[in-house]
Amino acid sequence: MDIEAFFAAKLDSLHNEGRYRVFADLERRKGDFPRAIRYANGTRSEVTVWCSNDYLGMGQHPPVIAAMHEALDRCGAGAGGTRNISGTNHYHVLLEHELADLHGKQAALLFTSGYVSNWTTLGTLGAHLPGAVIFSDQNNHASIIEGIRHSKVEKRIWRHNDPKDLDRLLSEYGREAPKIVAFESVYSMDGDIAPIKEICDVADKHGALTYLDEVHAVGMYGPRGGGLAEREGLMDRITIIEGTLGKAFGVVGGYIAGSAALCDFIRSFASGLIFTTSLPPHVAAGALAAVRHLKGSNAERELHRDRVASVRGRLERIGIPYLPNLSHIVPVMVGDPVKCKWISDTMLDSYRIYVQPINYPTVPRKSERLRITPSPLHSDADIDHLVGALSDLWSRCALARAVA
Numbered sequence: 312m313d314i315e316a317f318f319a320a321k322l323d324s325l326h327n328e329g330r331y332r333v334f335a336d337l338e339r340r341k342g343d344f345p346r347a348i349r350y351a352n353g354t355r356s357e358v359t360v361w362c363s364n365d366y367l368g369m370g371q372h373p374p375v376i377a378a379m380h381e382a383l384d385r386c387g388a389g390a391g392g393t394r395n396i397s398g399t400n401h402y403h404v405l406l407e408h409e410l411a412d413l414h415g416k417q418a419a420l421l422f423t424s425g426y427v428s429n430w431t432t433l434g435t436l437g438a439h440l441p442g443a444v445i446f447s448d449q450n451n452h453a454s455i456i457e458g459i460r461h462s463k464v465e466k467r468i469w470r471h472n473d474p475k476d477l478d479r480l481l482s483e484y485g486r487e488a489p490k491i492v493a494f495e496s497v498y499s500m501d502g503d504i505a506p507i508k509e510i511c512d513v514a515d516k517h518g519a520l521t522y523l524d525e526v527h528a529v530g531m532y533g534p535r536g537g538g539l540a541e542r543e544g545l546m547d548r549i550t551i552i553e554g555t556l557g558k559a560f561g562v563v564g565g566y567i568a569g570s571a572a573l574c575d576f577i578r579s580f581a582s583g584l585i586f587t588t589s590l591p592p593h594v595a596a597g598a599l600a601a602v603r604h605l606k607g608s609n610a611e612r613e614l615h616r617d618r619v620a621s622v623r624g625r626l627e628r629i630g631i632p633y634l635p636n637l638s639h640i641v642p643v644m645v646g647d648p649v650k651c652k653w654i655s656d657t658m659l660d661s662y663r664i665y666v667q668p669i670n671y672p673t674v675p676r677k678s679e680r681l682r683i684t685p686s687p688l689h690s691d692a693d694i695d696h697l698v699g700a701l702s703d704l705w706s707r708c709a710l711a712r713a714v715a
Contacts, residue, residue: 329648330670335659344371344688349665358663359693361683366531366639367611368688369561369601382596390589394421394578398588402595409602410554410566413529413537415546418574421566421595423587425526425555428565429454430461431583432553433493433522437462439580440489446480446519448472448494448505455493455524471498474509481517490519496539497527500674500682502640507540511548520550530559531612531639536605556594560601564590614687615639618694622685625698630712631705634680641683642669643701645710651679654704662700 325331337360338348345360345368369375382402392398403421410419422428433455437443443464447455449471459466470476477492484490492514494505507523514521525538533541538554540546551573556564567574578584605611619639626633626643634642645651648670655668666681674680683697705712 329652344368361666364558366559375600378600379593379597382593386592400592402592406599414568416568417571419568420574425565426454430458431581433458434461435581437464443489445491478513486518493522495524502636502638522551523549526555529554556598562598618685632713643681
């Protein structure tokens with residue numbers, strides 16, 4: 312077999328379908344978010360980023376940067392090992408305490424990313440709970456799916472955000488069987504929100520544990536940024552809350568929060584934690600500063616809601632279709648992979664606006680989109696420029712406009 316030819320053919324098929332992924336070469340500018348420098352074809356140009364998961368701009372927040380500098384000067388660059396072998400720095404311990412408090416839980420446990428925290432926790436629980444069954448929402452993230460697959464337990468998929476279908480599936484099992492209901496609070500591609508209370512009601516009825524992925528909600532919702540479960544007063548009904556430090560908190564890393572026994576169990580049995588180098592101390596220090604700041608400040612969240620509403624209102628006035636939802640994510644629907652990529656490329660090259668195209672398999676075919684994530688730091692002028700560019704390119708692509 313000609314392996315190189317095989318690779319080339321597979322890559323050619325991605326190009327032909329408009330699904331080939333290009334990573335924009337960007338240099339973030341401290342204190343100037345959402346501006347960045349783009350490197351392409353030997354040139355440098357300034358672009359405005361409209362698809363960052365640094366939802367509140369905390370990656371550029373002066374106290375966060377200052378905390379990271381202080382920790383870097385105090386501790387040096389790396390953690391020095393795994394959590395088990397010399398790699399537990401005091402900043403890790405402080406951050407875990409802060410995250411447990413944020414979610415009203417006894418304990419929290421840090422991981423190197425949100426992907427790893429989902430994969431490791433679900434994989435470990437499933438592998439060690441005798442006869443466990445995991446009930447997974449149809450639209451769950453790849454990290455949840457991989458964790459369940461790694462566990463090798465029985466998996467049942469319930470219709471997206473449908474507590475009645477979950478109830479139907481759970482009814483097939485006795486209360487003695489360990490059952491885990493895994494779902495997200497905010498689904499990142501459509502921006503829709505789970506009916507958390509109704510799902511908890513069904514889980515409680517059948518004696519199931521609840522595992523809630525809040526990665527797109529922590530920092531963004533609730534009076535202290537504890538996520539949608541905090542906003543809805545439901546944190547005490549969730550067995551395990553999983554979150555990330557790489558979105559609203561602006562740094563990198565993942566975590567779970569739950570009972571002391573549960574977190575200790577994962578800590579003791581999870582290979583994805585035990586055998587990997589821990590987060591650098593300055594990263595943990597930056598996350599600690601971000602979590603503490605957003606616990607006490609609603610200013611960023613309030614301005615963020617205003618910017619999201621402004622973008623949606625402007626899109627509606629010019630008939631650019633987007634998926635309505637109750638979250639902060641604005642999916643502008645194109646419905647064609649080639650046109651979606653062309654619009655993204657043209658916005659970047661001609662308008663200096665960066666919005667990544669989202670194509671299959673991340674989203675279903677014919678639902679290709681531009682996933683726009685406004686931030687508190689996007690100005691009215693930025694919004695004007697974004698909406699004007701979309702209107703121009705919508706007309707050039709002969710795409711249908713929404714009827715008011």
